[in-house]
Amino acid sequence: MRLFAAVFGVVILSSCGSAPAPAPAETAKKAEPAPKPLDESQRFPIGNRTQSKVVDEKLMGKTFMPGGTVADFKKGSTDYQMFVAKTPGPTDAAILLLDWKNALSGAKLVPSFGGYFGTDSGKPVFVFAKGAWIAGIVGLAEKQADAQARLLAAQLD
16 A cells, blocks of 8 residues: 555656746747848849849848849949848838948938948948838949939839
8 A cells, every 4th residue: 555655646746846848949939041032133224234143141241131132233344233132121121221321331321312321341332221122232432323223223112
């Protein structure tokens, strides 16, 4: 009888208390990979374009940037790039614009466009948000970048 009571006591005690905690891998949802960005090459002007490519993540080498599309251009001896990335919404694009402002040296607001112009790794950069899009021009002086950005912005819905 004592053996029965001891076994019964062990069973009762083991059933009391909290259940063992699930392993951390079970509790944390697995982060789903970001969807692959679409090829948005059709949004760039065709004139002077030499190539375009889709970048899965860290567009323009920035850790804060998602994937997107970048196009290379050559006009005379001037090489420059344009980039676009679509975010989940306008707030996300606005946050990325502020990240760009902080990443650019000498960033200044271009009030007529709502973007920023500065330098990154010694290259001039003009970056702007339009709706859910973040876009930019790399390698052109401010006046030329502004003109190209207006053409690009017209292609963003």
